[in-house]
Amino acid sequence: MDRIIEQWQRERPDLDVSPLGAIGRLHRVGAQLERELLPIFAEEGLGQGDFDVLATLRRAGEPYEATPSRIAATSMITSGAATKRIARLERAGLVTRRASESDGRVQVIGLTPEGRELMDRLVERHVANEHRLVGMLEPADREHLARILRSWALALGDGEG
Amino acid sequence: MDRIIEQWQRERPDLDVSPLGAIGRLHRVGAQLERELLPIFAEEGLGQGDFDVLATLRRAGEPYEATPSRIAATSMITSGAATKRIARLERAGLVTRRASESDGRVQVIGLTPEGRELMDRLVERHVANEHRLVGMLEPADREHLARILRSWALALGDGEG
DNA sequence: CAATAATGCCTTCCTGGGAAGGTATATTCC
DNA sequence: GGAATATACCTTCCCAGGAAGGCATTATTG
Numbered sequence: 001m002d003r004i005i006e007q008w009q010r011e012r013p014d015l016d017v018s019p020l021g022a023i024g025r026l027h028r029v030g031a032q033l034e035r036e037l038l039p040i041f042a043e044e045g046l047g048q049g050d051f052d053v054l055a056t057l058r059r060a061g062e063p064y065e066a067t068p069s070r071i072a073a074t075s076m077i078t079s080g081a082a083t084k085r086i087a088r089l090e091r092a093g094l095v096t097r098r099a100s101e102s103d104g105r106v107q108v109i110g111l112t113p114e115g116r117e118l119m120d121r122l123v124e125r126h127v128a129n130e131h132r133l134v135g136m137l138e139p140a141d142r143e144h145l146a147r148i149l150r151s152w153a154l155a156l157g158d159g160e161g
Numbered sequence: 162m163d164r165i166i167e168q169w170q171r172e173r174p175d176l177d178v179s180p181l182g183a184i185g186r187l188h189r190v191g192a193q194l195e196r197e198l199l200p201i202f203a204e205e206g207l208g209q210g211d212f213d214v215l216a217t218l219r220r221a222g223e224p225y226e227a228t229p230s231r232i233a234a235t236s237m238i239t240s241g242a243a244t245k246r247i248a249r250l251e252r253a254g255l256v257t258r259r260a261s262e263s264d265g266r267v268q269v270i271g272l273t274p275e276g277r278e279l280m281d282r283l284v285e286r287h288v289a290n291e292h293r294l295v296g297m298l299e300p301a302d303r304e305h306l307a308r309i310l311r312s313w314a315l316a317l318g319d320g321e322g
Numbered sequence: 323c324a325a326t327a328a329t330g331c332c333t334t335c336c337t338g339g340g341a342a343g344g345t346a347t348a349t350t351c352c
Numbered sequence: 353g354g355a356a357t358a359t360a361c362c363t364t365c366c367c368a369g370g371a372a373g374g375c376a377t378t379a380t381t382g
Contacts, residue, residue: 019291130180136316155297
């Protein structure tokens with residue numbers, strides 16, 4: 001990125017390209033982190049999106065349920081994507097659907113025992129993996145980073161973030 | 162994210178889920194930023210990936226050329242993805258291919274005059290957009306963030322980052 | 323109590339990019 | 353110099369997810 005910024009400064013000295021530093025690096029680090037996180041999901045035949053859904057259900061606590069619209073909102077995806085993720089997980093036997101009794105439009109998605117067991121195993125390894133990655137930073141920087149990103153998320157209108 | 166972390170703490174008090182704060186927020190902020198940046202590219206009929214390639218060529222300076230492998234490396238994508246991006250841009254008349262004279266395996270990708278003009282216009286608006294987004298942060302935080310992300314990128318092995 | 327609007331979920335269509343492998347040229351090592 | 357290996361680019365196949373719109377149900381408003 002330093003090189004990229006230098007190149008831009010040389011080519012377009014009329015522009016102040018300093019924002020590229022923060023935004024560009026954020027993208028690159030995000031991509032690298034994803035690359036480090038995916039293999040653990042893949043060992044269980046899951047993608048990032050599948051894990052997201054299962055995690056949403058698991059951390060909701062008993063009875064491990066959520067609606068597709070809630071899942072879509074917390075995962076920042078469209079409703080169509082949520083439908084597909086759920087269908088995939090249902091096929092894999094990790095999740096079930098049932099109609100809501102209070103609202104005829106609503107489906108309730110629930111974790112199966114297999115899904116719950118899978119997550120309980122997987123989360124441990126995932127969290128350990130994240131510890132490893134975050135461990136690359138100075139402890140003080142971790143907190144700084146989380147704090148800065150939280151305020152940015154808020155400014156960007158991410159209610160959940 | 163705060164809510165997500167609380168939920169995990171309640172459900173799995175045996176795990177230290179503090180890393181989720183930094184990594185989760187980074188993903189969410191990245192997604193939000195992308196959502197803010199894409200419309201400007203879309204106005205010119207480009208996607209993020211197309212812009213990346215054109216930017217790589219433009220900031221390389223005269224004669225605005227690069228090889229597919231270099232493009233792939235700086236954009237952190239596979240060679241197949243690079244081929245497709247270049248083919249798309251070639252179809253749009255923004256880029257040309259020619260064979261390298263020094264190495265028979267190598268293609269040289271170059272910006273057309275149209276491509277160069279497009280980028281010169283687009284970069285201005287893109288940089289302005291990034292200024293707006295980065296402007297949501299305290300000035301001191303911007304530098305902190307860039308510094309922390311740089312060291313993380315290095316630790317993650319991102320030579321370009 | 324209609325009539326209209328909003329909500330929730332799903333479907334179809336399309337696109338971007340990864341994985342894996344193919345082919346042609348270059349390089350290395352005897 | 354020739355065989356083995358590496359490199360560069362491309363091709364094919366596949367899949368995840370967005371956009372747009374459809375259908376059913378619920379909420380709202382007159």
